[in-house]
Amino acid sequence: MVMIRFDQVTKLYAGSARPALNSVTLEILRGEFVFLVGASGSGKSSFLRLVLKEENPSKGQIHVLGQELGKLSSRKVPYFRRNLGVVFQDFRLLPQKSVFDNVAFSLQVIGKSKGFIQEAVPDVLKMVGLAGKSGRLPHELSGGEQQRVAIARAIVNKPSILLADEPTGNLDPATSAGIMTLLERISGGGTTVLMATHDAGIVDKMKRRVIELVSGQIVRDESQGGYQTQALPVQRQAPPPTASGFGAPS
Amino acid sequence: MRLGLVLSEVGHGLRRNISMVISIVLVTFISLTFVGAAILLQLQINQMKGYWYDRAQVAVYLCTQYDEGGNCNAEEATAQQKSNIEQVLKSAVLAPLIQHYDFEDHEAAFKRYQAQFAGAEGTSFVTPDFLPETFWVNLKDPSQSDAVVERMSGVPGVEQVVDQRKYLQPIFDALNAASITAVGIAGLMLIAAVLLIATTIRLSAFSRRRELGIMRLVGASNRFIQTPFVLEGVVAALIGSALASGAIVAVVQFFVQGYLNATPSSTPFVDLGDAFIVVPILIVGGAGLAAISAAVAIRRYLKV
Numbered sequence: 383m384v385m386i387r388f389d390q391v392t393k394l395y396a397g398s399a400r401p402a403l404n405s406v407t408l409e410i411l412r413g414e415f416v417f418l419v420g421a422s423g424s425g426k427s428s429f430l431r432l433v434l435k436e437e438n439p440s441k442g443q444i445h446v447l448g449q450e451l452g453k454l455s456s457r458k459v460p461y462f463r464r465n466l467g468v469v470f471q472d473f474r475l476l477p478q479k480s481v482f483d484n485v486a487f488s489l490q491v492i493g494k495s496k497g498f499i500q501e502a503v504p505d506v507l508k509m510v511g512l513a514g515k516s517g518r519l520p521h522e523l524s525g526g527e528q529q530r531v532a533i534a535r536a537i538v539n540k541p542s543i544l545l546a547d548e549p550t551g552n553l554d555p556a557t558s559a560g561i562m563t564l565l566e567r568i569s570g571g572g573t574t575v576l577m578a579t580h581d582a583g584i585v586d587k588m589k590r591r592v593i594e595l596v597s598g599q600i601v602r603d604e605s606q607g608g609y610q611t612q613a614l615p616v617q618r619q620a621p622p623p624t625a626s627g628f629g630a631p632s
Numbered sequence: 633m634r635l636g637l638v639l640s641e642v643g644h645g646l647r648r649n650i651s652m653v654i655s656i657v658l659v660t661f662i663s664l665t666f667v668g669a670a671i672l673l674q675l676q677i678n679q680m681k682g683y684w685y686d687r688a689q690v691a692v693y694l695c696t697q698y699d700e701g702g703n704c705n706a707e708e709a710t711a712q713q714k715s716n717i718e719q720v721l722k723s724a725v726l727a728p729l730i731q732h733y734d735f736e737d738h739e740a741a742f743k744r745y746q747a748q749f750a751g752a753e754g755t756s757f758v759t760p761d762f763l764p765e766t767f768w769v770n771l772k773d774p775s776q777s778d779a780v781v782e783r784m785s786g787v788p789g790v791e792q793v794v795d796q797r798k799y800l801q802p803i804f805d806a807l808n809a810a811s812i813t814a815v816g817i818a819g820l821m822l823i824a825a826v827l828l829i830a831t832t833i834r835l836s837a838f839s840r841r842r843e844l845g846i847m848r849l850v851g852a853s854n855r856f857i858q859t860p861f862v863l864e865g866v867v868a869a870l871i872g873s874a875l876a877s878g879a880i881v882a883v884v885q886f887f888v889q890g891y892l893n894a895t896p897s898s899t900p901f902v903d904l905g906d907a908f909i910v911v912p913i914l915i916v917g918g919a920g921l922a923a924i925s926a927a928v929a930i931r932r933y934l935k936v
């Protein structure tokens with residue numbers, strides 16, 4: 383099942399001459415773990431924002447979870463986003479709320495009951511390895527722990543897709559490895575994970591699907607890629623690289 | 633939607649911006665007090681019009697030996713002329729307009745004059761023959777006095793025809809001017825109130841932009857995001873409206889009823905019943921205005 387489909391998508395920000403994404407076409411299937419790699423400014427974050435419908439494409443169509451985003455009214459966008467989890471490099475936790483409350487907040491504001499929150503939050507904190515720290519404030523945690531809180535917040539509502547924009551960007555390699563193990567576990571549970579990164583070590587080690595962007599164009603789409611290709615990058619423009627039918631266990 | 637959560641957000645917001653909230657309260661208080669005063673003045677004008685116009689008569693003054701104006705030649709109106717005047721009042725043209733009329737002779741006019749100006753200086757020089765005989769005409773519809781004035785003015789023996797309503801007009805004009813002034817001040821203050829509410833809500837949203845960002849990210853509905861801010865503005869404005877309502881009721885109770893109404897005068901004044909017509913207008917108006925300006929101010933933060 384196709385979770386995300388980009389169809390000739392171009393994103394041109396107002397006032398900039400060069401598109402952030404240039405005629406991008408791809409499909410991401412259920413349960414895939416996909417790395418989005420590329421230099422700074424290559425369009426990774428723009429790609430993720432388009433999936434979230436934080437931005438609209440200048441050209442082309444985007445389908446996420448079977449919905450055409452262009453046809454999604456702004457009133458329905460919040461409900462659409464409840465199916466997506468997002469994690470950022472800078473964690474984006476609420477500094478005055480405890481670990482528990484940070485995670486609970488995301489459920490409260492979508493109207494979940496107290497009973498549900500009391501059950502779901504401890505569960506997810508255990509899953510990310512923070513069971514004993516639910517009363518701490520963010521500044522009382524290490525960077526890796528803060529990112530675990532952010533991941534817990536992103537997955538507590540059991541989204542079908544998890545978007546991660548350089549989640550290890552602020553972390554040391556050992557801590558990053560822990561975060562990657564966690565993301566792998568989440569992916570193993572059936573969640574589609576799309577992670578933007580330029581951490582070569584992680585990409586090389588994980589041997590997952592890699593999509594490389596250069597100046598907003600896909601220059602490589604490998605099913606078990608590394609950060610850098612051994613061969614020359616394959617310039618595949620037109621026909622959609624359908625992940626070589628690999629990496630979709632479900 | 634979780635009411636407790638929303639209300640605690642509102643409480644937080646109000647406390648965080650306490651000085652701005654106090655300014656909203658004061659500005660809405662003052663502006664709505666002016667709005668209320670303007671409405672009360674209009675009610676007062678209507679009441680006075682109703683009261684006085686019912687009583688206002690058209691006076692047909694007849695010639696005395698001292699009059700040379702009108703249709704007079706320094707001669708008393710003759711009996712012939714008086715009966716002619718009555719004929720005209722009873723004519724097919726005027727009779728349908730007239731409810732009834734009374735004739736006041738010199739003596740009656742003199743008695744009324746003495747009663748009215750009892751104790752005033754210079755009244756002793758006035759003698760009955762100095763005061764004109766008068767037909768006092770009550771109209772069915774006071775606004776149709778022109779026809780009577782016009783018709784009667786040309787009749788021999790008539791010195792002057794006066795519609796008493798014209799004496800009231802300056803009073804109504806003054807009250808109207810006061811109420812227009814009140815509306816003008818209210819308008820300016822309301823603009824200030826709206827801008828202040830919008831600014832306060834933007835500040836409040838700015839200080840909570842982290843939460844708002846996360847709310848949007850995890851899919852909180854627009855209504856959920858918007859409601860605490862709108863309520864924040866509404867609560868502040870409601871306090872202002874309540875104070876304004878209190879001020880209006882107090883003015884009516886203590887100044888109009890307690891002071892003005894105690895002065896010897898038959899003029900009717902607005903009472904608490906009228907004040908309680910004004911109160912809901914102020915409450916609903918204040919809350920509505922705050923809700924709209926807060927909702928508009930917060931829209932930018934809802935853009936997805």
Ligand SMILES: Nc1ncnc2c1ncn2[C@@H]1O[C@H](COP(=O)(O)OP(=O)(O)O)[C@@H](O)[C@H]1O
Pocket residue numbers: 395396398401402420421422423424425426427428429
């Ligand atoms: N909001 C924006 N307005 C204008 N230009 C933007 C905006 N966001 C990103 N860009 C531009 O789009 C290009 C891609 O940026 P981005 O998607 O953030 O890349 P990456 O995440 O790979 O570093 C860059 O040239 C950047 O300057």
Ligand SMILES: [Mg+2]
Pocket residue numbers: 426427428547
């Ligand atoms: Mg980026």
